[in-house]
Amino acid sequence: MKALTRRRFTLSAAGLLLARGAFAEAPRRFPLTLTDKEWREKLSPAQFRVLREHGTERAGTSPLNAEKRRGVFHCAGCDQALFDSKTKFDSGTGWPSFYAPIEGAVGTTTDRSFFMTRTEVHCSRCGGHLGHVFDDGPPPTGKRYCMNGVAMTFEPAET
Numbered sequence: 001m002k003a004l005t006r007r008r009f010t011l012s013a014a015g016l017l018l019a020r021g022a023f024a025e026a027p028r029r030f031p032l033t034l035t036d037k038e039w040r041e042k043l044s045p046a047q048f049r050v051l052r053e054h055g056t057e058r059a060g061t062s063p064l065n066a067e068k069r070r071g072v073f074h075c076a077g078c079d080q081a082l083f084d085s086k087t088k089f090d091s092g093t094g095w096p097s098f099y100a101p102i103e104g105a106v107g108t109t110t111d112r113s114f115f116m117t118r119t120e121v122h123c124s125r126c127g128g129h130l131g132h133v134f135d136d137g138p139p140p141t142g143k144r145y146c147m148n149g150v151a152m153t154f155e156p157a158e159t
Contacts (some may be wrong), residue, residue, distance in 0.1 A: 030127040032078045043077065050148045051077045051128035054111075054120070059094025062149020067096070071156040073147075078126035080105060082152060083145070091137070091144055096152070098145040099137045106145075108133060121145055 034042070039052050049055035064073065073083040073096070082105045083098045091097035104124060111120040111132065121130045130151045137144030 030123075030125060032126040034126075039077070044150075046150045047076050050151045051075075051123075051126075051130075054113075054129040055148075056131075057095075057148045057150045061094075062096060064096045064149035064152060064154055065094060067154050069154075069156045070159075071154055072102075073098075073152045073154055075123040075126060075128055075130070076151050076153050077123060077128040079153070080123055080125040082106060082123065082130070083147070085157075089138055091146065093144075093146055095131065095146045096149050097137070098147065099139075099141045099143055101145060106130065121147070 036052065040048055043051060046057065050057060067085070067088070069085065071085050072081045073085070073088075074081055081102050083101055087098045087100045089097055089099060101121075106121050107124045107127075109120045109122065111118045118132045119134075121133050122128060123130060128151060129148075131145065131147040134144045134146060135142060
């Protein structure tokens with residue numbers, strides 16, 4: 001009976017650690033690094049929560065979800081170009097979705113928070129959390145880069 005009690009305790013503790021992201025990948029260094037104080041001065045509270053604290057905006061709240069013009073979506077943290085509007089599609093999720101990023105613009109890490117494993121997407125320049133990528137997108141990639149609109153800005157193409 002003791003072994004069963006220890007086993008339950010160990011599994012419960014491991015579950016709590018997983019839910020809090022304790023087994024997440026080690027932090028990486030990025031070309032643009034600022035202190036939390038500098039990020040807070042640069043970003044709105046909502047942008048800071050998503051980009052720096054890995055938050056998620058509520059579905060359907062970003063005006064970028066309905067953006068249909070030609071142009072480029074940039075990181076709200078460092079202004080790096082992330083997605084061309086040609087790759088944007090309506091996923092029906094309530095978040096801006098793309099089937100491919102601009103080459104070299106984003107990186108990914110494994111996100112093991114909330115009792116699941118997902119692939120987190122971050123800006124390759126500043127490391128800002130953008131959203132997650134899933135394998136249920138349209139051709140040609142089959143990917144759905146589901147991004148937080150508050151983590152991006154939009155620059156329309158010149159006409």
